[in-house]
Amino acid sequence: xHYQPVTPEDKESxxxxxxxxKLDDLLRGIPAKLFRPKLEMPxxxxxxxxxxxxxxxxxxxxxxQNMLSFxxxxxxxxxxxxxxxxxxxxxxxxxAYTPYQPEASQGTLQAIFEFQSMIAELMGLxxxxxxxxxGSTSLAEAALLALRQTGRRKILxxxxxxxxxxxxxxxxxxxxxxxxxxxxxxxxxxxSREKFFDGLNEDIAxxxxxxxxxxxxxxxxxxIADAVHAVGALLILNVYPLSLGVVRSPGEWGADxxxxxxxxxxxxxxxxxxxxxxxxTTRALVRRVPGRLAGLTEDNKGRRAFCLTLQARExxxxxxxxxxxxxxxxxxxxLAACVSMALLGKSGMKQVxxxxxxxxxxxxxKISELPGxxxxxxxxxxxEFVVGSAKPFTQIQSAMMAKGFFPGIGLGDxxxxxxxxxxxxxxxxxxxxxxxxxxxxxxxx
Amino acid sequence: MLISPxxxxxxxxxxxxxxxxxxxxxxxxxDSAAAKLPEKFRRKQDLVFPEVSEPEVIRHYVNLSRKxxxxxxxxxxxxxxxxxxxxxxxEWAAALESFSAVHPMQPEETTQGxxxxxxxxxxxxxAMTGMDRFTLQPAAxxxxxxxxxxxxxxxxxxRGDTKRRKVIVxxxxxxxxxxxxxxLGYEVVTIRSNAQGRVDMAELRKNLDAxxxxxxxxxxxxxxxxxxxxxxxxxxxHEVGALLYYDGANLNALLGVVRPGDMGFDIVHLNxxxxxxxxxGGGGPGAGPVGVKAYLVPFLPQxxxxxxxxxxxxxxxxxxxIGRIKSFFGNSGILLRAYTYILTLGRAGIIKISDDAIxxxxxxxxxxxxxxxxAVDEPCMHEFVLTLKKAKDKGIHAGDVGKRLLDYGFHAPTxxxxxxxxxxxxxxxxxxxxxxxxxxxxxxxxxxAREVEETPDLVRGAPWTLxxxxxxxxxAARNPVLTYRDVVREKEKVCREGAPIA
Numbered sequence: 001x002h003y004q005p006v007t008p009e010d011k012e013s014x015x016x017x018x019x020x021x022k023l024d025d026l027l028r029g030i031p032a033k034l035f036r037p038k039l040e041m042p043x044x045x046x047x048x049x050x051x052x053x054x055x056x057x058x059x060x061x062x063x064x065q066n067m068l069s070f071x072x073x074x075x076x077x078x079x080x081x082x083x084x085x086x087x088x089x090x091x092x093x094x095x096a097y098t099p100y101q102p103e104a105s106q107g108t109l110q111a112i113f114e115f116q117s118m119i120a121e122l123m124g125l126x127x128x129x130x131x132x133x134x135g136s137t138s139l140a141e142a143a144l145l146a147l148r149q150t151g152r153r154k155i156l157x158x159x160x161x162x163x164x165x166x167x168x169x170x171x172x173x174x175x176x177x178x179x180x181x182x183x184x185x186x187x188x189x190x191x192s193r194e195k196f197f198d199g200l201n202e203d204i205a206x207x208x209x210x211x212x213x214x215x216x217x218x219x220x221x222x223x224i225a226d227a228v229h230a231v232g233a234l235l236i237l238n239v240y241p242l243s244l245g246v247v248r249s250p251g252e253w254g255a256d257x258x259x260x261x262x263x264x265x266x267x268x269x270x271x272x273x274x275x276x277x278x279x280x281t282t283r284a285l286v287r288r289v290p291g292r293l294a295g296l297t298e299d300n301k302g303r304r305a306f307c308l309t310l311q312a313r314e315x316x317x318x319x320x321x322x323x324x325x326x327x328x329x330x331x332x333x334x335l336a337a338c339v340s341m342a343l344l345g346k347s348g349m350k351q352v353x354x355x356x357x358x359x360x361x362x363x364x365x366k367i368s369e370l371p372g373x374x375x376x377x378x379x380x381x382x383x384e385f386v387v388g389s390a391k392p393f394t395q396i397q398s399a400m401m402a403k404g405f406f407p408g409i410g411l412g413d414x415x416x417x418x419x420x421x422x423x424x425x426x427x428x429x430x431x432x433x434x435x436x437x438x439x440x441x442x443x444x445x
Numbered sequence: 446m447l448i449s450p451x452x453x454x455x456x457x458x459x460x461x462x463x464x465x466x467x468x469x470x471x472x473x474x475x476d477s478a479a480a481k482l483p484e485k486f487r488r489k490q491d492l493v494f495p496e497v498s499e500p501e502v503i504r505h506y507v508n509l510s511r512k513x514x515x516x517x518x519x520x521x522x523x524x525x526x527x528x529x530x531x532x533x534x535x536e537w538a539a540a541l542e543s544f545s546a547v548h549p550m551q552p553e554e555t556t557q558g559x560x561x562x563x564x565x566x567x568x569x570x571x572a573m574t575g576m577d578r579f580t581l582q583p584a585a586x587x588x589x590x591x592x593x594x595x596x597x598x599x600x601x602x603x604r605g606d607t608k609r610r611k612v613i614v615x616x617x618x619x620x621x622x623x624x625x626x627x628x629l630g631y632e633v634v635t636i637r638s639n640a641q642g643r644v645d646m647a648e649l650r651k652n653l654d655a656x657x658x659x660x661x662x663x664x665x666x667x668x669x670x671x672x673x674x675x676x677x678x679x680x681x682x683h684e685v686g687a688l689l690y691y692d693g694a695n696l697n698a699l700l701g702v703v704r705p706g707d708m709g710f711d712i713v714h715l716n717x718x719x720x721x722x723x724x725x726g727g728g729g730p731g732a733g734p735v736g737v738k739a740y741l742v743p744f745l746p747q748x749x750x751x752x753x754x755x756x757x758x759x760x761x762x763x764x765x766x767i768g769r770i771k772s773f774f775g776n777s778g779i780l781l782r783a784y785t786y787i788l789t790l791g792r793a794g795i796i797k798i799s800d801d802a803i804x805x806x807x808x809x810x811x812x813x814x815x816x817x818x819x820a821v822d823e824p825c826m827h828e829f830v831l832t833l834k835k836a837k838d839k840g841i842h843a844g845d846v847g848k849r850l851l852d853y854g855f856h857a858p859t860x861x862x863x864x865x866x867x868x869x870x871x872x873x874x875x876x877x878x879x880x881x882x883x884x885x886x887x888x889x890x891x892x893x894a895r896e897v898e899e900t901p902d903l904v905r906g907a908p909w910t911l912x913x914x915x916x917x918x919x920x921a922a923r924n925p926v927l928t929y930r931d932v933v934r935e936k937e938k939v940c941r942e943g944a945p946i947a
Contacts, residue, residue, distance in 0.1 A: 001794045003530050003722075005879035006801045014808040014880060018824070023800055026807050026824040027702060029673040034703045041572045044791025047534055054785065058543025060558035062551065071548045074772060081466045083499055085540075091517035092510035095531050097856070098728035103911040104851050107513035108727035111506065114455050117929035124490050127927050130728070133584035136772035144628075164772040171746070171768035172591075175598040176630050218486045248486050261772070270539070271559050272549030272773025273584065274730030286925060292728065296932060297921035300906075304452045305916035309925060315587070315624035316862075320633040325624035328585040332726030335506075342455050342502050343465035346494040351468050358480040362473035380486050397552070409550050432473040 001044075062406075064269060068434055069406040072384045072425025073214070074135065074162050075272060076264045078242060079352075079429055080340065084266045087339045094332055099294075102307040108331060109306035112294040115338040122244045122341075122349075123258040123280035124251020130292035130329040132277025135261030136168040139208065139238050141279065141290045141324060142257045143169055143180075146206025146234040148323075149288055153178050156204045158196075160185045160213035161238060163414040169208075178205075188379045189215035189386055196224075202231045206257075210238040211247075214414075216360075216384030216423065218247065225254025241265055241278060241337075243382045245349030246357065250280070257281045266340025267333050276333040286310070290324030355428035356383035359435065363426050366439045373442060384425040386411065391445065393422045399445045405438060448912055449508040456929040458505065459495040465502045493930065512912045513727070514856050520882050522809075524828045524859035524871025525619065525667055527697045527719035534789060535722065535782035544781055549773040553758060559777060560757030563750045566784040567734075573795065574696075574713055575706025576736030580745045582775040586694060589714030589733025590625040590661075592746060595767045596712055596737060597659045597688050598629060599744040603765060606686065609658035615644055617668060617863040619694055622661045631658060638865050642668040642821050642830075644678060657687040664691065664708065665698050667863040667871065668821055669806065669828035679709030688712060696720045697875065698803060698827035701796030705736075712737050720798075721783035732779040746770045801876035802827040805883060809874050812887045816894045817846075820866040828873035830866050839901045843868040846893055848915070849907035853889035 006014075011023075020026055027035070045053065064077045071077070088094060092107060099105030099112075112130045119128035132138040143155045155173070157166060159182045170180055183195040191209065200207065207228045211219040221237075228235040234256040240247075242264035250258035262276030263269075281289060287310060295309030315322040344352060360383040368375045372390040379385070389396050393410040400407040412419035426435065474480050481487075497505070514521070521528035539545065547556055567579045583589040594612070601609045612626035613634045623633040634652055639645040643666065653660075660682050664672045672678065682689045691705040691713035697720045699705070705713045717723050718731035725731070737745060747766045748759035759774075790798065803826055810819055810829040820830040833843040847857025847870065859871040874883060896903045908914065926935055 001790065001797055003532060003789075004797060004801050004876045006804060006876070010880050011801075011804060014804055018804075018807045018811050020824075023804060026803060027671070027826075028824070029671045030703050031673075031676055034676075034707045036702065037575065037704050037707060039572050039701055039792050039795065041569050041787075041792045041795070044794050045788050047789065050534060050785060050788050051537070053788070054538050054541065055543070057558040057561055058541050060561070061543050061547045062555035063543060063546035064548055065542055065546045067555075069548060071550050073550050075549050077546075077548065079468065081499075083465070083503055086503070087506045087510070089536075090507065090510040092513040092515045094515075094536075094724045094726050095517045096513045096515040096727040097521060097523060097526060097528060097725050101514070101847070101851065101857050102916050103848065103908050103913055104514040104519075104856060105512075105727070106912050107509035107511065110454070110509055110512075111727075113927075114929070116927055117454070117456065118494065120928045120930070121493050126930075127925075133588060133730075134772050136769075137584070137588070162772070164769055167769040168771060171595065171770055174767060175595065175602065218482075220485065222485065244488060245492060246482060246488055248488050249490060252488065252490055268545040268778075269548050270545045271547040271556065271777035273771070273776040274732075274778055275772075286927070293925070293927060295921040296926040297917045299913040299916050301914055303913055305913040307916040307918055307921050309918065309921040309927075312922070314620075316620040318624070319620045320623035320627035322620070322624040322627070325587045325591060325621050325628050326585075327587040327621050328729040328731060330584075330726075330730045331728035332724070333730055335727070339502065339506055342495050342497060342505075343499065344494075345459075345464045345466075345496045346492055347464050347496070348466050348468060349492060349494060354480060355468060355472075357482065358472045358474050361480055380483050401552070401555075406548070406551060406555075428468065431469075432471070435473060 067404055067406050068438065070408045070424045070426060071406050073409045073423055074164065074261055075269055076425065076427055077269060077429055078264050078427050080266050080268065081343050083343055084336050084339050088332055088336045093335055099308060102305065106306060109294050111335050111338055112331065113296060113306050115334045116294060118338060118341045119278055120280050122241055122249065124249030125258055125280040126283040127286050128280040129289050130294055131334045132279055132291055133330065134273060134275040134277045135238065135259060136165040138259035138277030138279045139165050140169045140172040142236045142259050143206055143208065145257060145288050146236060147178055149234060149285065150205040150232060152203055152205035154203050154205060155180045156199050156207045157182050158191045158209045159183060160189065160191055160215060161208060161210040162214045165238065188376055189217040190219055190379065200227060200231055204231060204233045206234045206236050208236045208238065212240055212382045212384060215386050216381045218380040218382060221253045240382060243353055246353030247382060256285065262337050265337035267336050274330055274333055276330045276337055288323060291326045292329045352428055359426045359430050360385060363435045366435065367442065370439065370443055383427055384423060386421055387424050388421050392419050396445050400441060403441045405441055448511050451508065454929055455495045455497060455505050458497055458501055461496055463496045463498050465497055465499045519854060519856050520878060520886060521856040522858045522872045522874055522886060523856060524873045525694050526859065527873060527875055529722055529875040530877040531722055531724040532786060532789065535785045538785045539778045539782050557757055560750055562781055562784050564752055564757055566780055567750065569787045570715065570734060570736060573700055574736050575704030576713055577739040578742045578745060579734045579736040580749065581734045581780055582746050582770045583733040583735055584771055584776050585729060585731045586714060586716040586733045587621040587625060589735045590621055591628065592735045592770050593690055593712045593714055594625050594629050596741055596744050599767050600688065600741055601658055608656055611657050613652055613657060613660045617642060617666050617865045618661060618663060619692060622692060642666065642670055642865060643672055644674065646674055646677065649678065649681060653681055653685045653687065655685060657685055659688045659690050661690040661692060663695050665695050665826035668830050669825035670821060671826055675708045694719060695827065698799055700799040702799050711741060717779055717783040722786045723779045723782040730776050730779055732776040798876050805874040805876060805878060809872060809883050813890055816890050828871060830863065831870040831872065832866050833868035833870060836897050837868065839897055841897050841901055841904050843870045845904050845907065846870060849893050849904045850889060851908040852910045855886055855889055
């Protein structure tokens with residue numbers, strides 16, 4: 001095996017040093033009945049064969065490269081500068097361990113610190129952690145923070161939050177004393193103010209909105225933070241980080257906790273993961289933050305030094321009293337996001353936001369002119385919107401796929417009675433010519 | 446100087462007007478006012494972001510990378526972390542556009558390549574562990590543990606058995622075990638280990654009862670010792686109606702040696718970033734698939750992958766499922782890397798992993814036990830624990846030896862863990878290391894042992910050769926500086942109030 005340097009000669013002499021004749025002599029404690037089971041699996045392939053095999057398997061996937069894709073729904077096809085993978089491909093980053101030995105991990109720690117700085121900045125909040133598994137688990141952890149902070153037992157959740165995220169939250173709370181109550185949305189796809197206020201009371205620990213929500217609608221949250229705080233609850237917003245160069249930040253809405261899926265910041269689609277859970281909050285809540293935090297300090301000679309900090313919250317110190325059981329961050333994905341944000345910079349964050357909005361507004365207008373399709377031109381959007389169709393979406397989808405398009409995500413899989421509606425996403429990656437082609441193809445459906 | 450002494454943040458290299466990426470200028474809308482967001486939804490707050498060119502970004506992060514240890518540059522004898530080589534073929538596979546550019550909401554018939562990877566990976570994991578089915582969704586080991594404990598809860602509840610509020614963990618267990626159980630509201634009962642660091646059977650018997658939901662166990666345990674009473678443990682746990690959970694952190698010792706499923710474990714989680722060679726990435730991403738016995742399959746998170754004829758499908762038919770544990774399907778890119786690794790090794794290669802890992806650990810233990818005492822002197826599995834308790838009177842602890850090793854070009858072992866050993870150094874060489882590397886490590890340890898006797902300050906103050914010395918962690922926690930804005934604020938405070946009094 002070319003990954004393992006031990007030769008038969010090494011083995012023999014090393015066993016001799018251990019005072020045994022054969023390896024199994026070191027394993028005498030294992031019950032004989034269970035020892036050395038037969039493994040039913042294929043034998044090894046050569047690297048050459050594996051490359052051919054995986055190429056062949058890959059050819060059975062269609063991709064955002066060989067189809068013109070308008071899929072979004074929590075995973076977005078954005079431009080990734082070549083410089084990002086050249087940094088994440090540095091062996092010193094991707095083959096390093098968690099930075100528990102700060103002297104040997106200043107690279108990872110400083111990058112995490114810069115990542116935290118950029119995320120806190122984007123979110124308009126004081127602090128960000130070193131990241132979570134993904135947006136959905138960040139959201140669940142935010143709910144847990146609110147429940148612990150307030151000592152209450154109920155979460156009020158917008159039904160326009162991504163369906164997977166709502167499912168994950170419910171899974172996390174199943175079997176606990178905590179409950180989730182959902183409030184609905186109105187015909188425009190925005191949350192219903194009336195239903196929200198019906199649900200809000202002093203039993204609520206935290207209120208969760210997503211903006212832009214699952215339907216792509218930017219939620220009008222004017223006055224919401226005050227109402228939430230008036231009953232002693234926390235406001236949690238799930239946001240789209242790449243929008244925040246132009247879109248009002250969670251901090252500007254008065255949120256206590258902001259979470260989001262960081263995939264849009266330089267991380268490939270890769271079939272849903274690994275992605276990047278963002279988690280930011282106010283200084284007042286910093287000691288309740290789950291997961292790792294990198295902090296700045298000085299070394300014993302007064303030099304700038306970074307280390308993991310406030311570790312008294314974490315499982316390896318606190319065991320059953322920890323703030324969370326989490327023992328990871330998506331460090332390499334956070335690095336990709338960090339490099340990607342540094343490259344975009346201040347002007348690029350704004351520009352990319354404007355490009356998304358430009359293409360989405362253009363496409364929505366064009367579709368509004370098509371017979372058999374309907375869109376709401378009045379709802380505020382970022383880069384995604386709902387299209388209603390006279391025909392069932394499944395028909396539209398087959399016809400469009402035959403022409404080389406992924407037309408969007410059918411809402412019928414997620415909401416009852418919405419089999420004719422689909423979600424269309426358009427990012428900066430699309431050109432006017434491609435959008436016109438899409439509209440032309442829809443017209444022929 | 447090889448390593449750049451420049452310690453500025455990327456923000457501190459910023460100059461107005463610079464940018465590091467090329468975006469198109471072309472707009473689709475003729476009327477730029479239409480593209481503008483309504484006032485209420487617009488960001489007003491200034492964005493304090495770096496303004497730097499691409500070459501500056503590259504030099505900045507390449508220089509940062511050089512301040513890291515990594516498995517491609519250094520040996521990590523890091524117990525329970527299984528820092529093995531990360532094959533480059535795996536990275537090649539994950540970078541293939543035919544996998545990396547697949548959207549998770551594409552119709553199933555356009556993702557058959559990925560589904561086949563999932564299916565085949567699950568089959569291989571089943572074969573190696575003796576479990577009946579796996580969910581590939583969990584994103585990490587602790588996430589797998591959480592999923593596992595949810596399965597425990599769902600199982601008991603489905604039987605109307607609601608009085609089980611206790612989860613038992615040995616005092617040698619990983620910190621995530623009690624943290625996970627507590628997260629689900631279980632009362633954590635920690636049981637003492639016996640003198641050999643194994644489960645104390647009397648203690649276990651005393652604590653097992655009709656209120657026990659589960660025993661969480663790592664086998665081999667964190668001392669690298671096989672739980673020789675495992676069959677009796679299984680029998681006792683099942684006798685009171687509880688389940689047995691396998692923390693797969695130490696699976697690298699068992700491939701082809703013994704299977705968790707055969708030992709009687711009901712639920713296992715695996716760390717693909719340990720046993721199956723996916724990179725640690727400086728702290729993630731990983732993947733933590735969870736395997737179960739047949740009677741727990743109905744509770745697994747959804748969707749699962751099944752093969753129907755020549756087609757692969759996602760199925761979501763289990764009404765009793767605990768639900769979704771993560772958006773989409775899991776860390777697909779990591780699953781693909783692990784699958785590639787399994788293809789490369791094949792059946793015989795998989796067995797050789799554990800054989801070589803065990804051989805390397807025992808060899809190293811034999812060499813080192815004369816340098817520092819070994820906690821339990823008997824043949825080990827893939828790791829072992831030394832104790833530094835004798836150096837205590839010199840004011841030297843396990844952590845100091847770990848720091849000193851950094852000066853010798855070796856990453857520190859896991860220090861001060863497991864908690865059952867005083868001043869523990871936990872060492873796991875893995876199968877990736879050659880005998881020569883192990884011998885060089887032994888020489889460094891011998892040298893440090895001499896230093897402990899003759900020049901203890903050299904050890905107490907280590908490391909001396911890295912970009913920084915020991916950071917002031919107390920200060921970091923007392924006055925958290927967590928963002929660039931905090932840095933700016935601190936600077937202003939110093940300007941206003943003068944330097945802080947030390």
